[in-house]
Amino acid sequence: MTISDLNSEDYNPFYKSYIDYNGDSTLLESLSNGLLQIDHLFLTLTESNLKVAYAPLKWTIAEVLIHLADTERIFQYRSLCFSRGDNTALPGFDENAYVPNSNATNRTLISIKEELIDLRKSTLSLFKSFSPEQLKAKGLASGSEMGVAASGFILSGHLTHHFNIIETRYLKK
Template identity: 40%
Template sequence: MMNRPTSDEYAAYYGKYIALVPDGSLPEWLSRQLEETAMMLSGLTNEQEIFRYAPGKWSVKEVLGHLIDTERIMSYRLLRIARGDETPLAGYEDEAYVLQGSFDSRPMSALLEEFRAVRGSTLALINGVPEEAWTRRGLANNSELSARALAYIIAGHELHHRKLLSERYHL
């Protein structure tokens, strides 16, 4: 079983995400999390899907698009670092990605299908990483982090946004 990353394996910013992840099997948690998030976002009305809790904030569909994009990027980073690639990896501007994603014009069912596909890919990657690779470190967005920190960041990032969806979007 993969152990929780220590605080020296990631930039302090990511600590808020990692702290949200419960103890136990991370792959099992990621699978359950997928179903819980999909259930939360299924069956919404069009008005709920495009709801923004304040001007300039993302819609529910944009939050899901952000989760999809971020998980893709973080799992790509995880792959590169776990495989021992020492090439520094660029950061990304999440606001620009959401703006260019046109998520509000897509059906929620398509976004949920994409989310399932991305999470399935992430789970396959995590389940195939050799034990010795989890503590490998690399540079992403000018910060050092380990492969296992990235796995926990993926889970915690979703939990962070699901909490916001519950509290601010009333889902």
């Protein structure tokens, strides 16, 4: 499945920029590429980088990375529910409320890297388990309809988006 297989009812327009990061890759290629992105980024990070924010009142790198972990879990759950035909409307989440309670400031570089790798491997396993019909399933999250495949592409693009921000604003590459 590629993004050309999605239609406008599969996701809220808010997520289009995340989906567009995937280009012509298949869903599983996009999700797998995230593992390479994680490895690549963590080659350039140090423990001291984790505490860096690029401006006052902005998240630190550690907080951005834990936000990615939180989002991965939430979108996994959404995908699981929708793929199983659960019609429960799922709530949104306020990432700005999650960050202060994330314990990001007490995390090590290796613990965050391992968590992100484990989560992405889990996401890959979940999406590999879906049938073509399950990938087309939809549900309601954050007040909008969302498709299972779209949620995977969103996760992939979300990681790329935040890694680009880390590299350009925090590490100034």
